[in-house]
Each structure stands twice: as structure tokens, then as C-alpha cells.
Amino acid sequence: xxxxxxVRGVYKIYNAGENEVRALDGVSLTVRQGExxxxxxxxxxxxxxLMNILGCLDNPTRGEYILNGEPVAQLTDSRLSExxxxxxxxxxxxxxxIPSLSALENVELPLIYRGIKVAERHRLAxxxxxxxxxxxxxxxxxxxxxxxQQQRAAIAxxxxxxxxxxxxxxxxxxxxxxxxxxxxxxxxxxxxxGRTIILITHDAAIAACAQRIVSLSDGRIDGxxxxxxxxx
Numbered sequence: 001x002x003x004x005x006x007v008r009g010v011y012k013i014y015n016a017g018e019n020e021v022r023a024l025d026g027v028s029l030t031v032r033q034g035e036x037x038x039x040x041x042x043x044x045x046x047x048x049x050l051m052n053i054l055g056c057l058d059n060p061t062r063g064e065y066i067l068n069g070e071p072v073a074q075l076t077d078s079r080l081s082e083x084x085x086x087x088x089x090x091x092x093x094x095x096x097x098i099p100s101l102s103a104l105e106n107v108e109l110p111l112i113y114r115g116i117k118v119a120e121r122h123r124l125a126x127x128x129x130x131x132x133x134x135x136x137x138x139x140x141x142x143x144x145x146x147x148x149q150q151q152r153a154a155i156a157x158x159x160x161x162x163x164x165x166x167x168x169x170x171x172x173x174x175x176x177x178x179x180x181x182x183x184x185x186x187x188x189x190x191x192x193x194g195r196t197i198i199l200i201t202h203d204a205a206i207a208a209c210a211q212r213i214v215s216l217s218d219g220r221i222d223g224x225x226x227x228x229x230x231x232x
Contacts, residue, residue, distance in 0.1 A: 003030050003031070003032055003033075003066075004031055004032060004033040004035075004067070004068055004164075004165070004196055005029070005030065005031035005054060005065075005066075005067060005165075005196075005198070006029075006030050006064075006065070006066040006067075007027055007028055007029040007030070007050075007053070007054070007063070007064075007065050007066075008028050008063060008064040008065075008066070009026050009027075009028055009062075009063040009064065010024055010026070010027045010028070010050075010053065010060040010062075010063030010064070010065060011024055011025060011026060011027075011060060011061045011062050011063050012024040012046070012049050012053065012058070012060050012061050012219075013061040016061075022218075022219050023046050023049040023219055024046050024049055024050060024053070024060065024219045025046075025218065025219035025220050026063075026220065027046075027050060027063070027216075027219070027220065027221055028221070029050075029214065029221060031196065031198060032196075033164075033196055034191075034194055034195075034196055035196055035197075035211060035212065036187075036188070036191040036196075036197045036199070036209075036210045036211040036212070037197070037198050037199065037210055037211065037212050037213075037214065038199045038200075038201060038206070038207035038208075038209070038210035038212070038213045038214070039051075039198065039199065039200050039201075039214050039215075039216055040201060040202065040203075040204065040207045040213055040214070040215050040216065041202065041215060041216035041217055042202055042217070043202065045216045045217050045218065045219070046216050046218070046219040046220075047169075047200045047202075047216055048169060048200065049219075050200075050216065051167060051169045051198075051200050053065060054167060054198060055084065055088055055090060055167050056072060056075075056080045056083055056084055056088070057084070059072075059073065067083065067087075068087070085110060085113055085114055085161070086114065086161065086163065087163050087164055087165055088163050088165045088166075088167055089157075089158030089159050089161070089163040089165065089166045089167070090158055090166075090167050090169075091151075091154055091155055091158045091166065091167070091168040091169070091171045092154070092169050092170075092171070093169060093170035093171065093173040093174055094174065095142070095147075095150045095151055095153070095154045095174070096154065097142040097150055097153060097154060097157075098142075099141060099142050099143060100141070101141065102138065102139050102140060102141055103129060103134060103137055103138050103139070103140055103141075103142075103145070103153045103156070104122070104125050104126065104129065104138040104139065106142075106153060106154075106157055107125040107128055107129060107153065107156045107157045107160050108121050108122065108125045108160075109157065110157060110160065110161055111124055111125065111160055111161060114161060116161075121160075124160045124161070124162075125138075125156070125160050126138060127160075128156035128157070128159055128160040129153070129156045131156065131159070131186075132152040132153070132155050132156045132186055133152060134149060134152055134153055134156065137149060137153075146179070147174055147175050147176075147179060148175055148176070148178075148179025148180075148182060148183070151171060151172075151174070151175060151179070151183050152182070152183065152186065154171075155171075155183065155186055155187075159190060159195075163195075164194075164195060164196060165195070165196045165197075165198070166187065166190060166195055166196070166197050166198070167198050167200075168187060168197065168198070168199045168200065169200045170200060170201055170202070171183055171187070171199070171201075172184065172201070172203065172206055173201075173202075180206065184206060184209045187199065187209070188209060191211075197210070
């Protein structure tokens with residue numbers, strides 16, 4: 001499998017100088033196309049900072065990030081926006097659904113930004129909701145759905161445009177164990193279909209659903225990376 005994500009000696013430093021904080025301290029990481037990787041670490045370990053860089057939402061202080069053969073630092077804002085919109089699907093702990101919109105309308109939002117015509121984006125959004133088991137809930141607003149259903153709607157939104165990469169930042173953090181495993185089951189199915197999944201979590205049991213586990217502590221990757229014993 002080809003290298004899809006290649007992070008080389010990346011630092012993210014805040015308050016440079018005497019009181020500097022190194023959120024990332026020389027991180028190097030390669031993720032191959034079609035891989036299911038879990039990045040594990042406690043709060044403050046640098047997980048979300050790394051996720052923001054991987055998702056082209058933030059820039060490193062120094063170091064190099066090559067995404068699918070393109071050096072990210074050399075890309076224009078419009079190209080970065082295109083990558084976020086077309087190549088990466090984001091799933092966050094907080095769902096980030098718009099309360100006034102139905103599940104279908106929430107899932108359609110990124111498709112609108114891509115300029116997809118009404119009939120086609122409606123079809124793609126409905127297909128994505130069915131894919132996560134919410135076909136009969138498409139007209140419901142977030143307040144009318146459980147936490148697990150809201151997260152499934154958020155996953156549908158992330159995959160409606162069929163991006164090759166899914167970045168999931170603590171996707172089970174606000175869910176009970178049953179709903180959490182349902183969400184992990186969906187991610188495992190997406191991986192089985194060929195998508196690259198990068199999962200950020202503090203939960204070792206959730207991380208065990210991935211193919212490979214990388215530990216992050218104090219902004220550094222532990223050299224003891226390991227293959228998960230679990231087959232998603």
C-alpha cells in the first residue's frame with residue numbers, strides 16, 4: 001500500500017521562548033492507503049493537535065507534512081479547502097450538527113459546498129444515512145435523536161461525499177458503550193470498503209478495533225507501535 005499520510009519531524013509550539021509549550025515535539029508518522037490507525041493518548045498528549053494538522057485545519061510550527069504526495073505547506077488556501085472538502089471526512093466527539101436542520105439537511109451541507117446539484121446531493125445524503133442505519137430518521141432534528149443516532153448522522157455527513165480518508169476525533173467520547181461500539185462497527189465497515197481511517201482516542205478498548213495503534217505522550221510518539229490483535 002502506498003503512503004498516503006507522511007508526517008516528518010513535526011513540531012507545534014505555542015509561546016515560543018522561555019515558557020513555550022510543545023504540543024507536538026518532533027512527531028514522525030506514516031499512514032498507508034487503506035489503513036485503519038488508532039492514535040492513543042491521554043488528555044493533553046497532543047492528539048487533537050496532530051489531528052488538526054493531519055486534517056489540514058492547522059499548520060505545524062516546523063516539520064513537513066506530505067498528503068497523498070503533496071507537501072501541504074506549499075499548497076494555497078483554495079487547494080487546502082478543496083482537500084478538506086473532497087478528500088477528508090471529519091467526525092468529532094461533539095457531533096457538530098446544526099440544531100435547526102434535519103438529519104438529511106445536515107448531511108447535505110458539505111455537498112452544497114462542493115457545488116453538487118440538489119437532486120444528486122439529496123440522493124447521496126439519503127444513501128449515507130441509510131448506510132449508517134438512519135434511513136427512517138432523515139427528517140428528524142438532532143434534538144429528536146439519541147447521542148448514538150446523532151453521531152451516526154455525523155458519520156453520514158462525513159462520508160456522503162465518499163472521501164478516501166476519514167479522521168475521527170474521539171467519536172465515541174460522548175456515547176454509552178453500546179452506541180460507541182455501533183459507531184466503531186460503522187468505521188470498521190468503511191475500512192473494509194477501502195477507506196483510510198485515522199482514529200484519535202484515549203480509550204484502549206476503542207483503539208483495539210484498529211489495525212495499528214500508535215501511542216502519543218507529551219507530544220511525542222512512543223516507539224512501541226503495535227499491531228492490534230483485533231480484526232475490524
